[in-house]
Amino acid sequence: MKKPGLKKRLRVKNIFVFLIVLYFGFQMFSVISFLDLNNVKGVAKYYLENDIKDTQSANVVTSIVVNYRGFDTLGEVTVLFLAATGLGAILSGHRKVKKQKILANTMLQYGSKPLLAIVILFGAYIFIHGHLSPGGGFQGGTVIATGFLMMLLALEGYEIKHGYVKWTESLAGLTFVTVGLIGLVLLGSFLANFLPLGKVGDLFSAGVIPIIYVAVGFKVGSELTGLLDNMMGVIE
Amino acid sequence: MKALIMNTHYIVFAGILMLMVIGLFGALTKRNLIKILIALGILDTGINLFFIAIGYVTGKTAPIFSKQGLSSGNMVDPVPQALVLTAIVIGVAVLALGLSIVIRVYEHYGTLNVSKIKKMRG
Numbered sequence: 001m002k003k004p005g006l007k008k009r010l011r012v013k014n015i016f017v018f019l020i021v022l023y024f025g026f027q028m029f030s031v032i033s034f035l036d037l038n039n040v041k042g043v044a045k046y047y048l049e050n051d052i053k054d055t056q057s058a059n060v061v062t063s064i065v066v067n068y069r070g071f072d073t074l075g076e077v078t079v080l081f082l083a084a085t086g087l088g089a090i091l092s093g094h095r096k097v098k099k100q101k102i103l104a105n106t107m108l109q110y111g112s113k114p115l116l117a118i119v120i121l122f123g124a125y126i127f128i129h130g131h132l133s134p135g136g137g138f139q140g141g142t143v144i145a146t147g148f149l150m151m152l153l154a155l156e157g158y159e160i161k162h163g164y165v166k167w168t169e170s171l172a173g174l175t176f177v178t179v180g181l182i183g184l185v186l187l188g189s190f191l192a193n194f195l196p197l198g199k200v201g202d203l204f205s206a207g208v209i210p211i212i213y214v215a216v217g218f219k220v221g222s223e224l225t226g227l228l229d230n231m232m233g234v235i236e
Numbered sequence: 237m238k239a240l241i242m243n244t245h246y247i248v249f250a251g252i253l254m255l256m257v258i259g260l261f262g263a264l265t266k267r268n269l270i271k272i273l274i275a276l277g278i279l280d281t282g283i284n285l286f287f288i289a290i291g292y293v294t295g296k297t298a299p300i301f302s303k304q305g306l307s308s309g310n311m312v313d314p315v316p317q318a319l320v321l322t323a324i325v326i327g328v329a330v331l332a333l334g335l336s337i338v339i340r341v342y343e344h345y346g347t348l349n350v351s352k353i354k355k356m357r358g
Contacts, residue, residue, distance in 0.1 A: 013265070014265045017261060017264045017265050018261055018265075021257050021260050021261045021264070022257065024257070024260065025253045025254075025256070025257045028253055028256070029249070029250075029253060032249050032290075035290060037290070037292070037293065037294075038293060038294070039293070040293060040296075040311070040312065040313045043315065044291075044313045044314060044315045047314055047315065048299060048308035048309075048311055048314065049308045051301075051308070052301065058300055058301040058302060059299070059300045059301075060299035060300065060301075060311070060314040061299055061300075061314045061317045061318045061321065064314055064315060064318040065318045065321060065322070069318065073322065076322040076326060079326055079329075080325060080326055080329050083326070083329035083330055083332070083333045084329060084332075086333050086336075087329075087332055087333045087336045090333070090336045090337060090339075090340055091336050091339065091340075132302075133300070133302070134298060134300060136321065138321055138322060138324070138325045139321075141325075142325060142328075200301060201301075220325060223329070224325075224328070224329070227329065227332050230336070231332060231335070231336070
């Protein structure tokens with residue numbers, strides 16, 4: 001007896017919510033119409049004009065993420081670490097079931113092993129060239145994690161060694177903070193650039209940016225890998 | 237509104253707003269926890285796209301000095317791209333955290349329906 005009434009009430013509520021959300025959409029639309037979308041100005045203009053002089057990094061986005069707003073990135077990496085740790089804590093004590101319902105076929109099983117090396121190489125290329133090309137630590141780390149996801153899906157009983165993942169993650173985070181502290185000691189501000197800048201376009205240029213971005217790449221890669229490993233095999 | 241219609245990529249904004257509206261509507265009205273998380277993911281994507289689209293300037297290139305002769309006047313806004321870069325990865329991690337909580341909720345209550353969970357005790 002109660003059920004139809006509840007359903008009807010829900011439907012009326014849904015219509016209300018729909019109207020409110022639509023109103024929100026129109027408000028956003030009117031806000032967009034006030035924006036000046038044809039000029040780059042303010043702090044973005046400063047970043048574009050002074051990037052070469054300040055950091056010698058070809059990729060302006062990288063120099064914002066790692067140099068101008070490096071401390072912000074440290075905070076974001078910490079958020080990522082907390083999310084991964086929280087997931088591990090919530091799912092701890094789960095009995096893992098590593099059986100696949102249908103075994104992957106032979107081609108997939110043997111093809112995924114050499115492919116993992118290529119995927120890791122590609123991810124490393126992306127984060128090593130973060131200051132020269134559209135890439136960086138976050139993207140490269142994610143590519144590496146997808147390689148491990150492929151292994152977890154393709155091979156039954158594939159195990160990621162937790163010790164290595166934890167050590168990589170800790171060392172990468174430690175590198176980031178150490179580079180920042182060396183800048184603090186030598187030049188008086190956290191994450192200050194203490195290395196020679198080099199010439200724009202070279203692999204060894206842009207001072208501390210490549211070092212920090214490689215550390216971020218390892219950290220993101222190992223964190224997402226650990227996260228995937230925690231999520232895999234929890235269905236009973 | 238006029239400036240918006242003059243702009244060539246207003247249709248992009250329409251699509252982005254549609255994504256955001258779908259995500260928000262789903263998150264507010266759905267009862268299944270996994271569907272709520274999917275809706276939040278759609279909302280997340282919409283917001284990221286919104287940032288990128290605000291930074292885009294018609295006819296300009298990516299903010300990378302990839303070859304000689306590129307001047308800083310010919311580039312789009314790099315700040316939203318830098319923000320979204322980290323927001324995507326963190327979005328993935330937060331979504332995974334939410335899913336792990338959903339797994340635990342399902343183990344404890346045996347259902348994913350929010351209304352049913354609300355009525356239960358303990």
